[in-house]
Amino acid sequence: MPELPEVETICRGLGQELEGLEISSVEVRRPDLRFPLPESFAERLTGRRIRHLSRRAKYLIWHLSSDLVLVSHLGMSGSFRIRVGADIQASPKDPAHDHLVFQFRGGRSLVYNDPRRFGFMDLLPAASWADHVWFSGLGPEPTGNELSAEYLAPLLTRRRSPIKAVLLDQRTIAGLGNIYVSEALWRARISPRRTAATLVGSDGHPGVRVTRLVDAVRKVIADAIAAGGSSIGDYTLADGSLGRFQHQFSVYDRAGAPCPRSPQCHGTVRRIVQSGRSTYYCPVCQR
DNA sequence: ATAGAGACCTGTGTGC
């Protein structure tokens, strides 16, 4: 479900509420998420304090006391919900998929809900979590200075796949997903069907297209984070509020709508399927 | 080595 901006928003929201708290118990209702939870999951967490929450790509990294790290990924449908005492969030509308309940000293609790169970969690040592295969192959974050045209160009020259697929590959840039790839390519005026290697000039220099693409990726991710991510369907943030970026979609889920680049462009947004997933783009101004 | 298809799950919306 969530891409980088949603996970970043969730990370900030949860961090604000939970940092410093001690886990008093963990109730495991279903241990069979995408992967089974590790042995003694609840026991190993009980008594630890949440020191700090961070994010890498679409992963949440929970830095706990005694040098333990909880890594969680929300998959397509995972969400966290904070309950404070007996507030309204205490009566979820979907209790059947509340798989984990974390209780904190002081009365607060955190519920993990995930209908499709594509999400997963694991416990790793603080010293070596970043060496895990989930993290070792990841590309740079689009939020920092590491992502540049000079980084991306040589990588693209070796790829024969459509640029859409290459951008979804987490080894290229970490954290992009189906929504923001479509949005970034529209902003960069690049067709999602274009073979990645053809974005790069024949002299191997990044050229205008790669530069435009890098700028578009960085900007769309920054805009989405600033809007608190996107809420589709009944998806909410940890406090029950909604992200707002879905109101700023240019092409995603807008097949048949006029290209927002009007009046210069008279195209119509189109939906195509690439490697089994929907892509939205304007065939007129994206080349 | 790389690219594409299939698999993993459940819910929702559409059309007959």
Next chain:
DNA sequence: TGCACACAGGTCTCTA
């Protein structure tokens, strides 16, 4: 109303 099918924000694994 019931049923079948397509589709959903991700990633891993298997096959060419």
